[in-house]
Amino acid sequence: xKILLVEDEKELALSISQYLIKNEKFNCDIADNYHKAxxxxxxxxxxxxxxxxxxxxxxxxxxxxxxxxxxxxxxxxIVISARNTVDDKINGLNLGADDYLVKPFHxxxxxxxxxxxxxxxxxxxxxxxxxxxxxxxxxFREVKVYDKTxxxxxxxxxxxxxxxxxxNQVLSKTSIAEHLIGEYVDVMNSLDFVYLHIKNxxxxxxxxxxxxxxxxxxxxxxxxxxE
Amino acid sequence: xxxxxxTSLLIITVSIFIFMIGNVVFxxxxxxxxxxxxxxxxxxxxxxIKEEIEKKGINxxxxxxxxxxxxxxxxxxxxxKPKTCDTVLYNSIQKKYIPYKxxxxxxxxxxxNYLITIYKSLLxxxxxxxKITVASIFMVITFLFMIYILNRFVFEKVWSNFFDNxxxxxxxxxxxxxxxxxxxxxxxxxxxxxTVLTQMVEKIQKDFTNLKELTENTSHEIxxxxxxxxxxxxxxxxxxxxxxxxxxxxxxxxxxxxxxxxLNKSLLMISKIENNQFEDNSIISVNEVAEKYIQNFKIxxxxxxxxxxxxxxxxxxxxxxxxxxxxxxxxxKNAISHTEHGREISILITQTAFEISNSGTPLKxxxxxxxxxxxxxxxxxxxxxxxxxxxxxxCDYYKIKIEYKYNNKKHTFSxxxxxxxxx
Numbered sequence: 001x002k003i004l005l006v007e008d009e010k011e012l013a014l015s016i017s018q019y020l021i022k023n024e025k026f027n028c029d030i031a032d033n034y035h036k037a038x039x040x041x042x043x044x045x046x047x048x049x050x051x052x053x054x055x056x057x058x059x060x061x062x063x064x065x066x067x068x069x070x071x072x073x074x075x076x077x078i079v080i081s082a083r084n085t086v087d088d089k090i091n092g093l094n095l096g097a098d099d100y101l102v103k104p105f106h107x108x109x110x111x112x113x114x115x116x117x118x119x120x121x122x123x124x125x126x127x128x129x130x131x132x133x134x135x136x137x138x139x140f141r142e143v144k145v146y147d148k149t150x151x152x153x154x155x156x157x158x159x160x161x162x163x164x165x166x167x168n169q170v171l172s173k174t175s176i177a178e179h180l181i182g183e184y185v186d187v188m189n190s191l192d193f194v195y196l197h198i199k200n201x202x203x204x205x206x207x208x209x210x211x212x213x214x215x216x217x218x219x220x221x222x223x224x225x226x227e
Numbered sequence: 228x229x230x231x232x233x234t235s236l237l238i239i240t241v242s243i244f245i246f247m248i249g250n251v252v253f254x255x256x257x258x259x260x261x262x263x264x265x266x267x268x269x270x271x272x273x274x275x276i277k278e279e280i281e282k283k284g285i286n287x288x289x290x291x292x293x294x295x296x297x298x299x300x301x302x303x304x305x306x307x308k309p310k311t312c313d314t315v316l317y318n319s320i321q322k323k324y325i326p327y328k329x330x331x332x333x334x335x336x337x338x339x340n341y342l343i344t345i346y347k348s349l350l351x352x353x354x355x356x357x358k359i360t361v362a363s364i365f366m367v368i369t370f371l372f373m374i375y376i377l378n379r380f381v382f383e384k385v386w387s388n389f390f391d392n393x394x395x396x397x398x399x400x401x402x403x404x405x406x407x408x409x410x411x412x413x414x415x416x417x418x419x420x421x422t423v424l425t426q427m428v429e430k431i432q433k434d435f436t437n438l439k440e441l442t443e444n445t446s447h448e449i450x451x452x453x454x455x456x457x458x459x460x461x462x463x464x465x466x467x468x469x470x471x472x473x474x475x476x477x478x479x480x481x482x483x484x485x486x487x488x489x490l491n492k493s494l495l496m497i498s499k500i501e502n503n504q505f506e507d508n509s510i511i512s513v514n515e516v517a518e519k520y521i522q523n524f525k526i527x528x529x530x531x532x533x534x535x536x537x538x539x540x541x542x543x544x545x546x547x548x549x550x551x552x553x554x555x556x557x558x559x560k561n562a563i564s565h566t567e568h569g570r571e572i573s574i575l576i577t578q579t580a581f582e583i584s585n586s587g588t589p590l591k592x593x594x595x596x597x598x599x600x601x602x603x604x605x606x607x608x609x610x611x612x613x614x615x616x617x618x619x620x621x622c623d624y625y626k627i628k629i630e631y632k633y634n635n636k637k638h639t640f641s642x643x644x645x646x647x648x649x650x
Contacts, residue, residue: 009451015458022465082450086549104454104488107461155526170464172478174485181523193530218471220464220478 002027004046006037019107034058048076068096076117106175108166115165129164145208156201163224172221231382246367261352266311269330272345299342307333325350388412402503439502446495456484493613500620505547510649514539514576520556536573544647554621557614558583584639
């Protein structure tokens with residue numbers, strides 16, 4: 001899968017591409033200005049563009065317009081921006097962006113968003129994520145272990161989806177919490193609820209004779225370990 | 228005290244004082260003048276009488292002598308000088324003593340000495356003084372009254388511009404981008420005041436805009452380095468063979484940078500509210516928003532075993548959707564984070580108000596401080612301490628009332644939405 005990352009902040013671009021390459025074996029090109037981004041868009045067909053709209057030599061919103069009006073309209077676009085106003089969000093989405101993430105975000109969250117975007121856009125792609133004995137059907141929100149359906153609550157399903165799309169990565173408690181309830185995590189004096197949900201999910205998976213993939217990284221978070 | 232009352236009072240007090248002194252001086256001067264006049268007349272009559280005696284002799288009634296002249300023969304050889312003095316005589320007709328002025332002199336006629344006394348009634352002149360005094364007092368009172376009226380009139384004429392401009396300045400909102408225009412006046416001092424005021428307002432406005440831009444730009448610019456720190460920490464967490472101790476260190480870098488970023492966002496939110504940057508209002512149902520967040524936080528309710536009581540009626544208000552979201556979610560967050568596990572949270576939406584309460588121990592800070600920036604009821608370092616301030620700012624922005632109560636071991640916040648209700 002080919003991804004174009006348009007981000008003028010070099011260090012941030014490096015972090016993002018490193019994470020994506022390591023996790024999913026994506027092909028990731030980086031453009032640090034508007035013109036380079038334009039040229040790369042002309043030259044190659046990307047599956048997904050991750051776009052910072054605040055570029056030094058042009059407005060990132062124009063890239064959305066150009067891409068979506070060309071024959072490459074199947075390319076998914078995720079806008080990342082430091083500006084957190086409703087207007088910006090609406091503008092970006094109206095022009096055809098598929099998702100909007102506000103900086104600073106969790107790399108794992110970006111990864112999960114790319115994952116679900118790819119699934120939505122590629123009609124020929126399967127709606128299933130399969131890791132060994134576990135298969136997760138996104139369309140029907142159904143989880144099967146050895147072809148036997150197990151019952152999960154909505155948040156447990158979201159949690160498993162997040163873990164599986166970021167497999168073999170350490171996911172911090174806050175990133176999980178944010179994925180589950182949005183950007184309101186600053187309240188939680190304790191992130192006990194993450195522990196509680198992991199505990200329930202793990203119990204349900206183990207009851208279905210599934211291998212114990214979910215490892216606790218002490219003090220930090222959790223990891224879905226397949227290796 | 229108003230300017231008009233102050234000036235009128237001052238003018239009247241000073242005038243009364245001046246007129247009092249003036250009247251006393253006037254009274255004595257008048258008295259002195261009349262006295263002099265009477266003396267002159269007495270001396271004139273003395274000469275007349277002397278002439279008369281020379282011509283007609285002293286005996287008999289030939290010297291047209293009324294009771295106002297008495298003549299006595301005296302033996303003393305001493306010749307005294309003519310002398311005036313005040314005296315009273317009994318008037319048999321009016322049956323009372325009447326003040327008189329008398330002139331005594333000795334006259335030698337045919338080698339005999341006579342003491343002659345001439346009297347002059349002071350009754351009429353005293354009456355005159357009395358009348359003049361009364362008239363002058365009356366005049367003073369009329370004059371004071373006139374001054375008061377005149378002062379009022381002049382005041383209204385001269386100061387009207389000033390008061391118009393004062394009203395304009397008072398009603399002027401420094402946040403608005405409109406220019407402050409003041410009316411020019413015929414009075415130079417007022418025009419100078421206007422210039423100074425306008426310049427000051429422009430300066431304040433410029434500083435205000437600069438500060439606003441600085442806050443916003445800083446907040447935005449801070450987010451990018453924070454995003455880098457956060458992403459590096461996250462990458463570091465993914466490294467192979469990382470020790471537990473190192474992972475812990477990295478996690479605290481990660482969570483601290485997250486906290487900073489949230490703090491930054493909250494401050495940005497406050498500055499945006501203060502700068503009136505949420506102007507678009509639409510009609511939204513409070514109960515729908517509340518339900519959305521209850522659904523959102525359901526996972527927390529489950530984890531914390533909170534008992535949730537929710538009762539609602541339809542309440543639609545005209546408000547900015549983002550601000551209503553922030554308002555409701557902050558109150559809900561506040562309730563959740565201050566309630567012990569297993570206790571209850573209740574939300575009540577009536578036709579005019581939103582009320583949220585949670586059970587808990589009494590506050591350690593004063594309830595007046597509850598909405599203040601960085602005042603935290605607990606030692607918890609994870610929270611920003613800005614949530615309730617944002618709530619208060621939103622309520623102030625829309626001029627709606629928010630109340631905090633602690634009753635029956637329950638903290639209750641209630642917001643009266645009635646000014647915003649959409650009809």
